[in-house]
Amino acid sequence: MKKTVFSALLFVLFSFTNLYSQKISDGATVDVSGLAVTFNILNKESINVGGKSFDRYKVSASVTNNSGKSINMRLANAPQIVTNIGLVEVNCINATGAKLTAKKIDLKPKAQNLNVTYWAYTKEGKYESSVIPVIAGYYLDPGDTVSDNAIFIVPQGEEPNVSVRKLQ
Structure with a gap:
């Protein structure tokens, strides 16, 4: 009985996580809440990893802001490590992750970089100014595009099974 309830809860949880994802194929563009996401396969080659055959795909993904609104993420005034700034996730469901891909x-x-001037003493005791670049936030204006490349390794004979979902 407990296993059945746990299995049902797990099924519902996985159903909701994939509810907002959309399939995308090579050369296609999908709209995700005003963001146009494009996925392209750039190169394909067959490789052997640990005695097994795989297909290695070099892929590219890009997102263009077609929402008509600027996307802005301001940072707090204290030093911090920012990890959750992603707009869109392009997920290859059948990728193996072999060879650290x-x-x-x-x-x-x-x-959004700012140059900050600060004053400090040098080793010689001289008081002088220096400039350091600081990230003040993140943005994507209407019409702007950002892109990234990756390597996906999938079982031989399969094409990348790719889905897209909005993160923010």
Whole structure:
């Protein structure tokens, strides 16, 4: 009885996680809440990994902001490590991840860099200014495009089974 309830809960959970993803094929563009996501296969080759045959695909994914609104993510005023800035996830369901290759591509907005001038003493005791670039936030203006490449390794004879979902 407990296994049946647990299995049912697991099924419902996985159903909801894939509810907002869309399939995409080579050369296709899908709209995800005003973001046009394009997926392309750039190169294919057959390889052997651990005595097994696989197909190695070099792929490219891009996202264009067609929403008519600018996407802005401002950072707090304290130093922090930012990890959740992805806009769209392009996930290869049948990728093996062999040889440290990717299983997905997270498309992220552009970084907004600022040059900050600060004053400090040098080793010689001289007080002088220096400039350091600082990321103040992330943005994607209407019409802007960001892209990324990855390597997907899939079982031989299969093409990448790719889905797209919005992260923010």
